[in-house]
Amino acid sequence: xxxxxxxxxxxxxxxxxxxxxxxxxxxxxxxxxxxxxxxxxxxxxxxxxxxxxxxxxxxxxxxxxxxxxxxxxxxxxxxxxxxxxxxxxxxxxxxxxxxxxxxxxxxxxxxxxxxxxxxxxxxxxxxxxxxxxxxxxxxxxxxxxxxxxxxxxxxxxxxxxxxxxxxxxxxxxxxxxxxxxxxxxxxxxxxxxxxxxxxxxxxxxxxxxxxxxxxxxxxxxxxxxxxxxxxxxxxxxxxxxxxxxxxxxxxxxxxxxxxxxxxxxxxxxxxxxxxxxxxxxxxxxxxxxxxxxxxxxxxxxxxxxxxxxxxxxxxxxxxxxxxxxxxxxxxxxxxxxxxxxxxxxxxxxxxxxxxxxxxxxxxxxxxxxxxxxxxxxxxxxxxxxxxxxxxxxxxxxxxxxxxxxxxxxxxxxxxxxxxxxxxxxxxxxxxxxxxxxxxxxxxxxxxxxxxxxxxxxxxxxxxxxxxxxxxxxxxxxxxxxxxxxxxxxxxxxxxxxxxxxxx
Ligand SMILES: NC(=O)C1=CN([C@@H]2O[C@H](COP(=O)(O)OP(=O)(O)OC[C@H]3O[C@@H](n4cnc5c(N)ncnc54)[C@H](O)[C@@H]3O)[C@@H](O)[C@H]2O)C=CC1
Ligand SMILES: O=C(O)[C@H]1O[C@H](OP(=O)(O)OP(=O)(O)OC[C@H]2O[C@@H](n3ccc(=O)[nH]c3=O)[C@H](O)[C@@H]2O)[C@H](O)[C@@H](O)[C@@H]1O
Numbered sequence: 001x002x003x004x005x006x007x008x009x010x011x012x013x014x015x016x017x018x019x020x021x022x023x024x025x026x027x028x029x030x031x032x033x034x035x036x037x038x039x040x041x042x043x044x045x046x047x048x049x050x051x052x053x054x055x056x057x058x059x060x061x062x063x064x065x066x067x068x069x070x071x072x073x074x075x076x077x078x079x080x081x082x083x084x085x086x087x088x089x090x091x092x093x094x095x096x097x098x099x100x101x102x103x104x105x106x107x108x109x110x111x112x113x114x115x116x117x118x119x120x121x122x123x124x125x126x127x128x129x130x131x132x133x134x135x136x137x138x139x140x141x142x143x144x145x146x147x148x149x150x151x152x153x154x155x156x157x158x159x160x161x162x163x164x165x166x167x168x169x170x171x172x173x174x175x176x177x178x179x180x181x182x183x184x185x186x187x188x189x190x191x192x193x194x195x196x197x198x199x200x201x202x203x204x205x206x207x208x209x210x211x212x213x214x215x216x217x218x219x220x221x222x223x224x225x226x227x228x229x230x231x232x233x234x235x236x237x238x239x240x241x242x243x244x245x246x247x248x249x250x251x252x253x254x255x256x257x258x259x260x261x262x263x264x265x266x267x268x269x270x271x272x273x274x275x276x277x278x279x280x281x282x283x284x285x286x287x288x289x290x291x292x293x294x295x296x297x298x299x300x301x302x303x304x305x306x307x308x309x310x311x312x313x314x315x316x317x318x319x320x321x322x323x324x325x326x327x328x329x330x331x332x333x334x335x336x337x338x339x340x341x342x343x344x345x346x347x348x349x350x351x352x353x354x355x356x357x358x359x360x361x362x363x364x365x366x367x368x369x370x371x372x373x374x375x376x377x378x379x380x381x382x383x384x385x386x387x388x389x390x391x392x393x394x395x396x397x398x399x400x401x402x403x404x405x406x407x408x409x410x411x412x413x414x415x416x417x418x419x420x421x422x423x424x425x426x427x428x429x430x431x432x433x434x435x436x437x438x439x440x441x442x443x444x445x446x447x448x449x450x451x452x453x454x455x456x457x458x459x460x461x462x463x464x465x466x467x468x469x470x471x472x473x474x475x476x477x478x479x480x481x482x483x484x485x486x487x488x489x490x491x492x493x494x495x496x497x498x499x500x501x502x503x
Contacts, residue, residue: 011035014081019058020350021094093136115134124153131197134165137285143220147162165184187221234284235306275316275444283353287306338373343420345419349381351381355444382400408435
């Protein structure tokens with residue numbers, strides 16, 4: 001490397017994008033590689049200021065301690081991008097790649113404008129030889145566009161190697177996922193220079209990741225593996241959620257079914273938790289991207305297959321919202337409802353694509369007033385997500401609480417949208433006593449003790465189970481449903497065939 005005068009392959013790293021990936025990844029990198037200087041740059045001054053303050057821009061268990069330990073030593077956050085890029089031997093591109101909201105591929109294709117602007121900036125300012133690492137999640141063959149832009153703008157004496165190194169961390173467990181990854185993928189060119197670049201990035205990871213977990217492959221396999229991994233994970237959730245609908249209609253219990261399925265060593269127990277639906281910034285975006293790529297390649301059956309994972313997720317969120325209204329006597333107009341949890345999963349303050357947003361909007365459309373509590377999501381973020389300018393405005397009605405008991409007071413129902421651990425230990429008797437009766441609990445995460453809640457007096461509804469009905473009652477329901485089906489079938493027969501004998 002041009003700027004590297006020591007024996008080590010990499011001395012300085014620059015990461016463009018100080019978000020949920022760039023921030024934690026570089027913090028762990030700095031912690032594990034004290035011999036490397038890591039600078040995270042971002043065009044957002046607000047974000048960089050937050051990374052340099054006591055209140056980090058994202059909540060992630062264990063992250064604050066690492067940042068405090070490394071910041072100012074070998075970890076730096078800056079908006080001054082040019083010097084950091086010039087100095088670096090290796091540059092990570094960790095910027096956002098959202099779904100396009102306009103033009104060709106609108107609503108499905110990934111918008112690569114931020115990745116492209118990074119490539120152009122690197123080409124403009126860098127000298128010597130650089131390794132450019134694509135860490136953002138991108139469509140397969142995106143590295144070719146980066147190479148194109150860099151090559152088209154190369155000045156004499158400048159050379160680049162572009163690698164794909166997708167990130168697999170999950171929010172809420174990012175530090176653990178980064179310190180003990182299942183695998184690290186590095187895709188690159190087959191050439192000598194390509195192999196040298198792959199070796200340099202592997203050397204960085206080998207500071208803490210066992211060599212056998214660092215996997216080398218061709219660039220396109222690496223890019224596609226990231227989309228495929230997210231699609232497979234989301235597919236499992238949609239599969240168990242589809243089964244949850246069957247459970248609710250038949251009296252089976254989805255937790256029991258998930259346990260039975262997960263005990264098969266070929267399937268395993270993870271990602272079988274039925275829920276109100278998956279959220280987060282990536283599953284939907286990445287599957288839509290996969291659908292778009294498949295369609296672009298004329299693989300229409302493949303596209304339709306993955307589209308179903310998204311459709312099932314929409315169905316699950318809709319079903320949950322409708323079930324709340326139905327259980328509350330088919331009207332929630334002017335009723336006060338408490339939403340417990342607004343983040344898309346526990347241990348994060350991130351609300352991107354959170355199912356809570358969908359549920360809250362559905363309840364607001366039905367005329368309800370919402371009391372919302374989440375341990376980590378900022379009030380301004382909730383109002384922004386619900387497109388409310390301020391609390392309790394006009395016809396709609398949203399109040400944000402920083403105490404769950406205050407939130408529950410005077411409301412008709414509790415709706416659990418996030419599986420925060422502390423929700424399990426709350427004093428539900430205290431909440432029940434302060435609520436209007438009948439008091440309802442809708443557990444969209446299946447984490448509460450439903451028997452205990454029922455004993456307190458709550459009417460409890462959850463995903464994938466119809467609680468409160470004994471086996472005998474179920475037999476009766478199924479019997480009545482059967483009669484209904486028989487009657488409608490006979491009516492249909494008479495209308496279309498002139499009665500059963502007319503066939
Ligand atoms: N959030 C997650 O848990 C994971 C995300 N990913 C992928 O990583 C990428 C980044 O995701 P997040 O960190 O969540 O996004 P983010 O939105 O939290 O952060 C992206 C950052 O990049 C900055 N940025 C954008 N364009 C820039 C430019 N030209 N120059 C300087 N800064 C620029 C933005 O200001 C923002 O701070 C995406 O492709 C995502 O799909 C991959 C694995 C996990
Ligand atoms: O590319 C990404 O952004 C990341 O996407 C996911 O990570 P993340 O979205 O942060 O969190 P997950 O734990 O995967 O949860 C996603 C959603 O699925 C839901 N979920 C998860 C598991 C489950 O069994 N059931 C279920 O409903 C969660 O509550 C959450 O809403 C992947 O797990 C990461 O490997 C990947 O790097």
